[in-house]
Structure formats: structure tokens, C-alpha cells
Amino acid sequence: MSDVLIIGGGVSGLMTAWHLVQTGASVSLIDRRQCAQESSWAGGGIISPLYPWTYSDPVTVLSDQAIADYRPLVDTLRADTGIDPEYHTPGIFHVNVDDPGHAHAWARRHGKELEQLDQTDFRALVPLVREARTPLYMPGLGSLRTPRLGKALRQWAMSSPYVRLLEEVTVRRIRIDNDRATGVETDNAVLDARQVVVCSGAWSGELLADIGVQLSVYPVKGEMLLFKAAPGRLQHVVLSEGFYAIPRQDGHILFGSTFEHAGYDKTPTASTRSMLYRQALHLMPGLADCPVVHHWAGLRPGSPNSIPFIGAVPEVRHLWVNSGHFGNGVVLAPGASRLLVEQMTGQTCCVDPAPYQVRSVAAAH
Ligand SMILES: Cc1cc2nc3c(=O)[nH]c(=O)nc-3n(C[C@H](O)[C@H](O)[C@H](O)COP(=O)(O)OP(=O)(O)OC[C@H]3O[C@@H](n4cnc5c(N)ncnc54)[C@H](O)[C@@H]3O)c2cc1C
Structure with a gap:
């Protein structure tokens, strides 16, 4: 037992x-x-x-602990298994933020780094993304490859x-x-x-x-698109108007997502695919020459x-x-x-x- x-x-x-x-x-x-x-x-x-x-303090406090734990965990896993989860932390951008004052107040309250960049600096760092309002930069954060x-x-x-x-x-x-x-x-x-x-x-x-x-x-369905792009075209996670783009080391770019209350059905739909594609090109017009190589959905455990x-x-x-x-x-x-x-x-x-x-x-x- x-x-x-x-x-x-x-x-x-x-x-x-x-x-x-x-x-x-x-x-x-x-x-x-x-x-x-x-x-x-x-x-x-x-x-x-x-x-x-936009989250309450319990989510902030727990994510702070988790982020502090991530680097040693990933390093140990890679050493023990030979599989690299590709955890990279070049910083995250939030653009077209409607309430930057709220974001800055939250950052001050929790001692977070949150920098407001000017357009020139932003364009130099993220050339794939079209001109955007209020680029906010959070250094030290990033993403990993979930699979x-x-x-x-x-x-x-x-x-x-x-x-x-x-x-x-x-x-x-x-x-x-x-x-x-x-x-x-x-x-x-x-x-x-x-x-x-x-x-x-x-x-x-x-x-x-x-x-x-x-x-x-309860299940909250989210659909994702995967573009095949050349490595390095996007280096940072970028969030804009409820959507986000996530770069992978080999050049793939994920774009998502939706928040749908559709029970346990996780079939991706053609209409959501078109909507995500439009949104992705709206944010990153340069993706027009990159094929979509995958489209899927998953069920978040909502609470x-x-x-x-x-x-x-x-x-x-x-x-x-x-x-x-x-x-x-x-x-x-x-x-x-x-x-x-x-x-x-x-x-x-x-x-x-x-x-x-x-x-x-x-x-x-
Ligand atoms: C499109 C999308 C994008 C997301 N992006 C992010 C992100 O960028 N960052 C982030 O932090 N999170 C993200 N999430 C959320 C994150 O993926 C989930 O919160 C997380 O994976 C939940 O993990 P879990 O182990 O609790 O659930 P799951 O990964 O769903 O695992 C539950 C497991 O339980 C098993 N199971 C269920 N019932 C039974 C049973 N009766 N018997 C045996 N096994 C059972 C299932 O087979 C499954 O493997 C995203 C989710 C989606 C869908």
C-alpha cells in the first residue's frame, strides 16, 4: 500500500x-x-x-513562491531526466493596457519591477509586434514549453x-x-x-x-494556434487585449486563447481558429507569411x-x-x-x- x-x-x-x-x-x-x-x-x-x-493577493502570493521555485526545479529535472523544459526568462510585455495606473499601483504594492517603455525601445525589442499603446515590461519573467x-x-x-x-x-x-x-x-x-x-x-x-x-x-475551454516562424522572430511573451503570443526556442509561436464555458467538449472550432488567426495578424502582421501548423483546445480547471x-x-x-x-x-x-x-x-x-x-x-x- x-x-x-x-x-x-x-x-x-x-x-x-x-x-x-x-x-x-x-x-x-x-x-x-x-x-x-x-x-x-x-x-x-x-x-x-x-x-x-487583475488577480487577488492569494494568486500573487502563491505565484511569487512558485516562480522562486521554478528555476531550481527545472534545473534538477533537466539534470535528472535529460529533458529540457526550455524555461526562459527574458521578460514579458503587456501592451495596449487600458489601466496602466492600476498595473503600476499593483507593482508598487507588491514590490514588482514594471517598466513603461517608449515606442522606440519597444519596437527595437519586439519588431514583430505592430505599434502598441503603453508597452509595459516585466523583467525576469518568461515561459516554458509545457509538453x-x-x-x-x-x-x-x-x-x-x-x-x-x-x-x-x-x-x-x-x-x-x-x-x-x-x-x-x-x-x-x-x-x-x-x-x-x-x-x-x-x-x-x-x-x-x-x-x-x-x-x-469546472472546465473553461481555451483554444490555441501554433505558427511556424523562423527562430528569433519573437523573443518575448507579449500580451495584448486579452490575447498572447509565446515564442518557443525553435521559432514556433503560440497564439491564444479563448475562455469558453462549453462543458467538457474540447473540440477546436473553425470559427475560433479564424478569430485567433485574425487577432494574431492584427498584433503581429509579419506572421502573414508563417503557416499555422497546429490548432488545439484544452480545459482549464476554473474556480x-x-x-x-x-x-x-x-x-x-x-x-x-x-x-x-x-x-x-x-x-x-x-x-x-x-x-x-x-x-x-x-x-x-x-x-x-x-x-x-x-x-x-x-x-x-
Ligand atoms: C489554452 C490554455 C492555455 C493555458 N496557458 C497557461 C499559461 O500560459 N500559464 C499557466 O500557468 N497556465 C496555463 N493554462 C492553465 C494550465 O494549463 C492548467 O491550470 C494546468 O495545466 C492544470 O493542471 P492540472 O494538473 O491541475 O490539470 P490537468 O493537466 O488537466 O491534469 C488533470 C489530469 O487528471 C486526469 N484525470 C481526470 N480524471 C481522472 C480520473 N477519474 N481518473 C484518472 N485520471 C483522471 C486527466 O487525465 C489529467 O491528466 C492554460 C490552459 C489552457 C487550456
Whole structure:
């Protein structure tokens, strides 16, 4: 029997496993697909909340912790697995910002670097982007290549003697005995564990509803386009008017995204593809000569005010949640997972866990 059984092998589940193993725990990690193929594959990989001044303090505080953890985590993963998540931090631009005063006030309050550039400097740094209002620059931030992060974490999990990886296995039900989680039922087995953690992304609410626990986590569809461009045409992440462009080292440029409440349907649509294409060329007219080589959609785990749930499920002992990170799940993953494991093991928490507690639950079963 494992010490901990984690349901869901996206970045939340994989990084929770990572932190648990550092404490000496043994982990069973279950995913109904191969690990990191859902939102954690589809996501753009910006390692900052989008328009960070629009989020509440709990998101800022947790992302600060996570960003501080990212560099050492990525370096260790690359050394251990040989897979490079391509984490680069040349800075992020926000342009055409309607409320730069709000952004500057937030930056002053949180001690963030936020520089207002003039047009000449901006054009020199980001020639692919057309002239834009109020270019704001946040140095030290950047992005990583999400599929590679997932691949590196999966490789780590496969090679760790403390992780039992069960892929293509669907959890049908969390087992509860005397108000205590004791394991899970899959299609053809019962798996016991001392503790159970729900890291099932947009599907977390469904699993918990089945045992009478209400968790407000729901799918928010996002579509993405991938352009093939020559390396170096775009060096920085650029956000404008709700959309963003993310460069990859090999020249690919991701452009996204949408925020659609369409249930669990993640079929990309032709109309969204045309809309994203128009928006991409509006921001970067030079992309007209670059082919679109991929178009996909993923399901973000949405939550009220985009504040994730990280902590114990009240009234069900030994049951924990790390989910609901919405559009910030990649950036938050190291901090959120660390915070969960600190609570599970009774360590001092890196940030105050109170804002992330699971509250609105009905009596279990
Ligand atoms: C288009 C798009 C762009 C994004 N861009 C960014 C960004 O730039 N930066 C950022 O920080 N975040 C971004 N995000 C958000 C980020 O991708 C998610 O918040 C994050 O990946 C959530 O990770 P997760 O591990 O919680 O969920 P997931 O990655 O969805 O993983 C959940 C896992 O649980 C498994 N599962 C579910 N139910 C079961 C079951 N019953 N049994 C077994 N396994 C189960 C699934 O198969 C899945 O692998 C983006 C998301 C999208 C869709």
C-alpha cells in the first residue's frame, strides 16, 4: 500500500508527487491517459499570471513562491531526466493596457519591477509586434514549453523508486470508510492508500461530487494556434487585449486563447481558429507569411475568483485537494504542490494556507 495515492498526472499531480517523495513518502500516481496530456499539455506555459494586477493577493502570493521555485526545479529535472523544459526568462510585455495606473499601483504594492517603455525601445525589442499603446515590461519573467515540462516530470516519476505510475487507469470512485478516505476504485481494482489527493484538473469536481463533496471546479475551454516562424522572430511573451503570443526556442509561436464555458467538449472550432488567426495578424502582421501548423483546445480547471483549492477536504479525513488553478496552473504548480505537501506533513507552510482551503462542502456521503 502506498502512503499517498494521487488522482491525476497533470502538472499538479506530478509536482505533488515530486514534493511528497522529497519527504520520504511513497506515491501511487494514477491517470486515465498518459500523464500530462490534458490542460498541462494544452497550456501555453507563461510563468506568470496573465495580467497579474487583475488577480487577488492569494494568486500573487502563491505565484511569487512558485516562480522562486521554478528555476531550481527545472534545473534538477533537466539534470535528472535529460529533458529540457526550455524555461526562459527574458521578460514579458503587456501592451495596449487600458489601466496602466492600476498595473503600476499593483507593482508598487507588491514590490514588482514594471517598466513603461517608449515606442522606440519597444519596437527595437519586439519588431514583430505592430505599434502598441503603453508597452509595459516585466523583467525576469518568461515561459516554458509545457509538453516538455510534462515529459520531464513523467520521466522523473517513471524512474523514481518511490513512485508507482499507473497510466491508462481511470478512477471511478474514491473509497470512504468511517469518514476517512482509504483508496480508490478503478475499472478493475481497488487500490488502498493511507491518504488520497485529488489533482484531477477540470474533472476534480466530478470525482468529489460522487462522494457528496461539492468543490466548485469546472472546465473553461481555451483554444490555441501554433505558427511556424523562423527562430528569433519573437523573443518575448507579449500580451495584448486579452490575447498572447509565446515564442518557443525553435521559432514556433503560440497564439491564444479563448475562455469558453462549453462543458467538457474540447473540440477546436473553425470559427475560433479564424478569430485567433485574425487577432494574431492584427498584433503581429509579419506572421502573414508563417503557416499555422497546429490548432488545439484544452480545459482549464476554473474556480471562483481563480483561487485554487489546496488543502484538506473537511469532514473526510485523509482526503486532500490540489486543483482549480484555472489559467495559472503551470505557473502555480511548484508553489501549490509545495503548500499542499507542507499541510499534509505538518510542516511550516511557505504561504498562509487559509485562502486556499476547501470550504463549501456538503456532508460526505
Ligand atoms: C489554452 C490554455 C492555455 C493555458 N496557458 C497557461 C499559461 O500560459 N500559464 C499557466 O500557468 N497556465 C496555463 N493554462 C492553465 C494550465 O494549463 C492548467 O491550470 C494546468 O495545466 C492544470 O493542471 P492540472 O494538473 O491541475 O490539470 P490537468 O493537466 O488537466 O491534469 C488533470 C489530469 O487528471 C486526469 N484525470 C481526470 N480524471 C481522472 C480520473 N477519474 N481518473 C484518472 N485520471 C483522471 C486527466 O487525465 C489529467 O491528466 C492554460 C490552459 C489552457 C487550456
